[in-house]
Amino acid sequence: MxxxxxxxxxxxxxxxDVHGMADDLARALAEAEAHxxxxxxxxxxxxxxxxxxxxxxxxxxxxxAGTLALVRGNxxxxxxxxxxxxxxxKTKVLLDLLAAPDGAALAALTAxxxxxxxxxxxxxxxxxxHGAFHPEMLTFGSGGAGPGVPGKLRALAxxxxxxxxxxxxxxxxxxxxxxxxIPEGLTVVAGHDTRQMHEPLVVENASGxxxxxxxxxxxxxxxxxxWAIRA
Numbered sequence: 524m525x526x527x528x529x530x531x532x533x534x535x536x537x538x539x540d541v542h543g544m545a546d547d548l549a550r551a552l553a554e555a556e557a558h559x560x561x562x563x564x565x566x567x568x569x570x571x572x573x574x575x576x577x578x579x580x581x582x583x584x585x586x587x588a589g590t591l592a593l594v595r596g597n598x599x600x601x602x603x604x605x606x607x608x609x610x611x612x613k614t615k616v617l618l619d620l621l622a623a624p625d626g627a628a629l630a631a632l633t634a635x636x637x638x639x640x641x642x643x644x645x646x647x648x649x650x651x652x653h654g655a656f657h658p659e660m661l662t663f664g665s666g667g668a669g670p671g672v673p674g675k676l677r678a679l680a681x682x683x684x685x686x687x688x689x690x691x692x693x694x695x696x697x698x699x700x701x702x703x704x705i706p707e708g709l710t711v712v713a714g715h716d717t718r719q720m721h722e723p724l725v726v727e728n729a730s731g732x733x734x735x736x737x738x739x740x741x742x743x744x745x746x747x748x749x750w751a752i753r754a
Contacts, residue, residue, distance in 0.1 A: 543572025566596020641666025705732025
């Protein structure tokens with residue numbers, strides 16, 4: 524397994540999808556500080572919740588300072604595209620961001636930090652990713668952000684695993700075959716998909732690999748959950 528980024532020291536506190544819930548994020552970061560744990564966000568900082576700009580104000584300067592880390596989620600990727608492509612879709616988050624008094628500077632820093640964020644982070648015995656896992660992720664120390672990384676891995680990291688069909692609401696049908704491919708001794712902590720709202724769902728496969736589904740529905744009727752990773 525590749526070495527994890529040198530500025531990340533165990534213990535770590537993984538934080539699920541925030542989705543604009545700034546107050547919940549502040550409480551999770553206070554939890555990390557109380558336990559002297561390094562916070563890693565599992566992506567989807569924005570959209571759905573009441574104050575995505577406030578979340579960016581909390582997260583982006585800390586990313587720049589190296590005091591927390593982020594793996595990209597699909598909503599972060601969408602914001603990055605809207606910030607960096609002149610013909611990109613003008614999402615509500617982008618419009619709110621540009622209308623803020625500090626919007627121009629925050630938008631520029633947000634674009635730089637999201638562009639630099641990895642698609643997954645490997646730690647001893649753990650892999651943190653927004654969407655879904657593939658064993659080939661273990662061979663790329665860049666966390667998917669470097670050259671030569673197959674696009675399929677980045678797509679899995681951002682959007683999860685699907686079967687090519689759609690629900691009646693028009694959303695892709697998500698599948699979880701990837702859980703069966705987690706090797707023995709590895710725990711994959713993922714966001715993206717709300718499997719249950721009262722607590723994270725933990726699934727162990729036949730080989731002894733484990734998945735933790737950390738998205739418990741913040742801004743979707745649930746709450747923001749965390750997962751402690753210790754040496």
